[in-house]
Amino acid sequence: MAPTILVAGATGNTGQGVVKTLSELLKTTTNFSGHRILALTRSSRGATAQQLAELPNVEVVEKNWADITPDWLRHNNVVRAFIASHVHPNQFAEESTFHLAALTAGVQYVVRISTTAAN
Structure with missing residues (x-):
């Protein structure tokens, strides 16, 4: 499997811009040659998720x-x-769990x- 860049919150205000920019970078630079983008969203059926799914090297996944x-x-x-x-309110606990998972x-x-x- 190709090395993956995970974008959590991919359909949000900032996340969708990150996915679009990364998709463009993957086309124009060799630094990320062979990488894919995994765009996480709460709903893969939304309009933004559908638009992101059309971008090169982007896979939209419905996952918390x-x-x-x-x-x-x-x-x-x-x-x-x-x-x-x-x-x-539970932001810091959930982020800590995510960061620990990433480290592990x-x-x-x-x-x-x-x-x-x-x-």
């Missing part, structure tokens, strides 16, 4: 990022991850960002 395990990351050959998490699985790079929509 808080349920990701080290075995799941290894099975999907995730070597890099981008996470744009929610802002609910040997994910090489993790980018974490916290965002909310403009009011």
Whole structure:
């Protein structure tokens, strides 16, 4: 399986921009040659998820990022991850679980960002 860049929160305000930019980079640079993008979303049936699924090297997967395990990351050959998490009270506990899973699985790079929509 190709090395994978995981984008958790792929259909959110920031995540969809990350997926689009990464898809374009995979076409134009050799740094990520052979990589694929795994775009995680709560609903793969939404319009944004469907648009992302049409991009080159992007696979949209319906999965709650808080349920990701080290075995799941290894099975999907995730070597890099981008996470744009929610802002609910359990955010830090869920993020800690995710980061520990990534560390245990040997994910090489993790980018974490916290965002909310403009009011």
